[in-house]
Amino acid sequence: MESWLVIFCICLALGSIIGFMAGLLGIGGGLIAVPALLYFLPNVGVPFEHLPHVAIATSLAAIILTSLSSALAHNKRGNIPWGLFKPMLPGFVVGAICSGFVSKLIDASNLQQAFAFFVVLMALQMAFPIKPSANESMPKAAFLFIAAAVIALIAGLMGIGxxxxxxxxxxxxxxxxxxxVGFAAATGLLIALFGSIGYSLAGWNLTALPQGTFGFIYVPALVGIVITSMLTAPLGAKAATKWPTALLKKIFAGFLAIVGLKLMLT
Structure with a gap:
């Protein structure tokens, strides 16, 4: 069997897990997809010096459709404060597009270490959530623009929404x-979209990447993840009404911490 077809089938299974866990626990698929892709993508000839870039770019591209469905659902419920887009949208676009080019400047091992550290931090946040106290007034437009750009840049570098x-x-x-949450769902779509464009352009002329790549995005893995994650996300959301999600989040946080530490030591 062709190696790309094997990866496609594996990503069908991976996507079903990502979709279900996203619906169940409200987590981004990148925290699951990127470590799995780091493990499987060498089998299709992705060289180590580009491995984290391809894994992160593919994860980011997969977020586009899942974020779209989430954004539409929140918009239907009136949860999206559209007025915030005016000061923050330019920042999201700039930060997301730049993420692909910035990642290209980072050595593969350093990028993997940064992602591993980020995963451990997210595991701690999931197990022991920090709830910041609310500010008395909304920050000024310039501050919101800078915050949006920084958030989009970090999200793009880590392959998350x-x-x-x-x-x-x-x-x-x-x-x-x-x-x-509604605004984050809508902007997650934009970060994923423009981040994917940035990664596509940044990896466009690289000859070391295998067939099936679109810039840094590995298309067979992307298609496999998207197909099943879209199907299983509603199942996870339904299960969230019956399952003990607080306990499951802590268990999953422990799993993430182990994955992150393992990536650090690799």
Whole structure:
């Protein structure tokens, strides 16, 4: 069997897990997808010096459709404060597009270490959530622009939608949680879209990448993840109403911590 077809089938299974866990625990798929892709992508000829870049770019591209469905659902419920887009949208676009080019400047081992450290931090946040106290007034437009650019840049470098960073920031700005989550869902789509464009352009002329790549994005893995994650996310959301999600989050946080530490030592 062709190696790309093997990866495609593996990513079908991976996508089903990502979708279900995203619906169940409200986590970004990148925290699952990137470590798995780091393990499997060498089998299709992705060289080590580009391995983290391809894994992160592919994860980011997979977020586009999942973020779209989430954003539409929040918009239907009136949870998205559209007025915030005026000061923050330019920052999201700039930070997301730059992420692909910035990642290209970072050595593969350093990028993997940075992702591993980020995973451990997210595990700690999931197990022991920090709830910042709300600010009395919304920051000025210039501050919101800079914050959006930084959040989008970090999200793009880590292959995530940015909700884990944006929601605490917006609640600190005084936004209600439902509006913060709704806005993060909508902007996660933009970060993933423009971040994917940045990664595609940054890896466009590289000859060392295998067939099936679109810039840094490995298409067979992307398609496999998207197909099943879109199907299983509603199942996870349904299970969240019946399962003990608080306990499951702590268990999953422990798993993430182990994965992050293992990546650090690799």
């Amino acid at each position: 940015g909700g884990v960073l944006l929601v605490p920031f917006l609640t600190w700005c005084g936004l209600q949680m439902r509006n913060a």
